[in-house]
Amino acid sequence: MVDAINPHGLPADDGREFGEARCPAPSVQEIIQGDAMPAPPVLAHESYEYMGSEDIGYGRYYEQAFFDHEIENIWSKCWQWVCREDHIPEPGDYYVYEVADFSYLVVRQKDGSVKGFVNSCLHRGTKLKRAEGFGSGNDLRCPYHGWTWENDGRLKAVPCAWDFPHVDSAKYGLPQVRVGHWGGFIFINPSDDGPELLDYLAPLPEHFADWGMEDRFVELHMCKELPCNWKMAQEAFLESYHVLETHPQLMTGVGDANVQYDTYGDHISRFYAALGVNSPHLASPLTEQELINQMLVGDRSVLDNDALKVGEGENARIVMARFLRNVMGEKYKTDLSRFSDSEMIDTIEYHVFPNMVLFPGISLPMVYRFRPIGSNPDRTLFEILFLRPKPDKGHAPEPAEPHYVSEHESYSSAPGMDAAFGAVYDQDTDNLRVQQQGVKTSRKHGETLANYQEVRIRHFNRTIDKYLEQK
């Protein structure tokens, strides 16, 4: 494969201000202009801000003191999503969520609201629920000596209560944490201070107003421990710069070097990649029909389908979007006719600080979550969920049970994970292992980021620093 735009040249000063340079290929905004069903206004704008070119220190990826500071100032203070509403539909249903050394549970109440509690007994501290996961119960009972709380947090029973005259039940309610709801997700915030959820998420709720995340169900849920820092893990998903070297098999059919990167406030950033186009790196562009053939994952027998033939005046994007609108609409028993070509096929990916990555598109339906494990800066729990549209009529399937894949097992071993798709994640994990090791041996102070393509990493770390500076 010969490079069309010389991606391996050496940096040169072209006289432009830092942050102004872009890949010379058509931009995402130019590409979507050619679509048959135009993208909504929320996609038809850019929001890039140059944030400097200084190196970002490596110590933040492995130093214990830095990590401990993050636990105190970020993981104890930020909104973080726990589960989907569908995980706990009935009164008494609960979901246990663990991050670093903390454990919380959210419990559905009789009136349909949700309360969040610290998962720790007020007798001698034992976790009321042993491990992460979901279940249901009439009350919350400690497995050690049996102290029991109502599902709303009021103390219900203490065995041998005669021995605890000093325990005032009015003061022994379970400590609560704030709970918020958005897009079918339940969030908690361990801190009573700071913004309400919707203010924290802005402008995400506005962007997602027509994307109906609450009308999706969990089709796949896999979890895997990664051998790297929690920030490093998600940074691998914030840029497309690595596709050329790490995922060369993806270069036919994805505009990788011409991805659009946007940042909004402190908590939100966006990656917007056009699919069904040639990579700017391809020396010999594929025809529109060849692009269609490359875009298909899974069952390739459908290639004989007339609906996949590129007609007069059409391009691969238009044909593939129309095809998926029909095929996926039938599969998920829902009308997808309102979705533009871009929403049907493109990679649209939002990052929500500190650890959520969310794809509102229809054919790429992922949500990622990244959490530190215990007090180890070198270990991260990574989850991938697929959120599919619920049927227009009737019940959606129950949320898929979390499936754990061990560190050296392929992502493809998770039920429902396409082999080619899983291989892409395997390539990312292989990088993360050697990156975590490499930053520790480096004699250079820190990482040198691209001004445009890696701006989301800089934005993410800028927000980290803002939180760490807070008293």
Ligand code: FES
């Ligand atoms: S530690 Fe919970 S009942 Fe004793």
Ligand SMILES: [Fe+2]
């Ligand atoms: Fe990747």
